[in-house]
Amino acid sequence: MKTNRILWTVASMMMAAAMVLTACGPAATEPPAATEAPMTEAPETEAPMEEITLRVFAGNVGQELELTKEAAGRYMVLHPEVNVEVVDTPDFVEDRLGVYLQLFEAQSPEGDVFQIDVIWPGDLAEHFVDLNEYGAADVAGDHFPAIIENNTVDGKLVGIPWFTDAGLLYYRTDLLEKYGYNAAPATWAELEEMARTIQEGERADGNEDFWGYVWQGNAYEGLTCDALEWVDSSGGGTIVSPEKLITVNNDAAIAAVEMAASWVGDISPDGVTGFGEEDARGVWQAGNAAFMRNWPYAYSLGQADDSVIKDKFDVSPLPAGDAGHGSATLGGWQLAVSRYSEHPAEAADLALFMASYDEQKARAIEGSFNPTVMSLYQDEDVLAATPFFGSLYDVFINAVARPSTATAPQYADTSRIFYNGVHSVLTGEVDAMTAFEEMELDLQDLLGYDVGQP
């Protein structure tokens, strides 16, 4: 990054010098004949190149920010007339959304490119340009069609897909072997049993800080993702169905969340109800957990040279519940261009560059961020760095979506009702039956939809 900045500075100094020369040159030798060639019609090549600044509002979970800055650096080398600033935003998506909304409500030109969550196109469409009008139509076909569809609101492409995400189960291969297990758990019940056995054994061996299973239990969007996985794999549906029925309150969903509540203080630390992605990864990467639920980004960090769990773990699909299958929540991020940007065309060019094959490839290899460009799943370098992109391909393409389309533009509030309700069950504040009844009522008030069965 530093090198890139220096390159950029040198380039801009050279440009400034060139501008001075062109400005002086003709004036000294060849004064323009005003009658024949007015100044305003001077050939474009002689016009000074105007330098612009583009601001990218980006995430900072794991290596995200660092990799985004590297991409910005590469763009600046190619486009010395553009200065790209990468702005760090809060980890939790609702906090990040709050920052964005403040800018949008003020119609502020301060941000040009925004990293937006897969759940936001419906809620935020009005604030972004249609990228199809800026060249995205030519490359949209390279990306997963379902994500392009998700990002298309009333015919307008609100964001170019950047990376996709799906919930995964991380497990310690060395510890499974030590305790005589030959495969990752296939069901939640198996996970519970294995986690308990390994936890008891590791503690007896002297590691008092060891836990069976860590995940995302704070009251935030990440809990909506985890809870959707418990609920959907148990046959409890997706909170609100694609047909716009409120299906949240059902026996399978209640039982699934009760199951997770029983883990707290048993195979999972009490503090898990305050955990986000990075908190879970902290415990896991210190070597203090047998299992972790997280997104793919945690893979490359676990495999880093200085990681104590390097080569001691693998990833598998999340366990199955009563529905007979596991469920991975679909996550992922897109790049959108603000309608209030002063440079929408340049910002769109930057967004398309960042989402291009080469840039997604770099992020996949360095940060295990899943590409949205389909052909990268056949790229040998990508598969060598992250073999599970190939072996778990089905998990990625069959991930279960949160009900953001069915509830737009009120997904954020829908999710808040759900994660707060689930959180109150995890902490033991409210019994599950009451919490689910309340969620159903609150969703009816919010959305005005009918209640139905999943």
Ligand code: GLC
């Ligand atoms: C990841 C996912 C995103 C999700 C978030 C929840 O960043 O990609 O879709 O909303 O986690 O914490």
